[in-house]
Amino acid sequence: MVIRVLGAILLLALAAFGGILTLAGIGEQHAVDTTYVADFGRSGEECGSGPMHFDESDGEVLTCLPGGSSAGFPGFSDEQNGEIETLAKQLGADTLSEADQARVQQRVDDFAATVPDSARPRYDEGFTFVPLRGTWLAVAGGVLVVGSLLGFRFLLRR
Numbered sequence: 357m358v359i360r361v362l363g364a365i366l367l368l369a370l371a372a373f374g375g376i377l378t379l380a381g382i383g384e385q386h387a388v389d390t391t392y393v394a395d396f397g398r399s400g401e402e403c404g405s406g407p408m409h410f411d412e413s414d415g416e417v418l419t420c421l422p423g424g425s426s427a428g429f430p431g432f433s434d435e436q437n438g439e440i441e442t443l444a445k446q447l448g449a450d451t452l453s454e455a456d457q458a459r460v461q462q463r464v465d466d467f468a469a470t471v472p473d474s475a476r477p478r479y480d481e482g483f484t485f486v487p488l489r490g491t492w493l494a495v496a497g498g499v500l501v502v503g504s505l506l507g508f509r510f511l512l513r514r
Contacts (some may be wrong), residue, residue: 398412432471
C-alpha cells in the first residue's frame with residue numbers, strides 16, 4: 357500500500373513537472389517565432405509582439421507604449437535596421453499594401469538568415485534544460501505527462 361501511495365505521489369510530481377515544461381516550451385517557442393517578425397498597424401492601435409512596428413499608412417516606425425519601443429531587430433546591425441526602416445518608408449509613401457508588407461518581411465527574413473547563433477536572443481533564462489529549448493522542451497514535458505498518466509493507469513490496475 358505504501359509503495360502505491362509513493363508511486364502515485366511520484367507520478368503526480370512528474371505530471372506536474374511535465375506540465376510546467378510543456379508550458380515553458382510553448383512560451384519559449386512563441387517568443388522565438390516572433391523575434392524576426394515585422395508588425396504592421398496604425399498609429400494608436402496596440403502593437404504586436406515583434407521588435408519593430410510600422411505604420412501601414414506611411415511606413416513610419418511606430419513607438420509602442422507603455423514600455424514598448426521599436427529599437428530594431430536583435431542581432432541586426434544599425435545599417436540593416438536602417439535599411440528595413442527606409443524600405444518601409446519608401447514602400448509606404450502611398451500606404452503599405454499587403455505586397456509591400458511582404459517585401460519588408462522578406463528583407464527582415466534575409467537579414468535574419470545571416471544572424472549568427474551567438475547573436476540571437478535566448479528566451480530560456482531561468483528555466484530550461486539544455487539542449488531542450490522551445491518545441492523540444494514542450495515535447496519532453498508532454499512525454500512526461502503522458503508517461504505519468506500511463507503510470508497512473510498501471511497503478512490503478514494493480
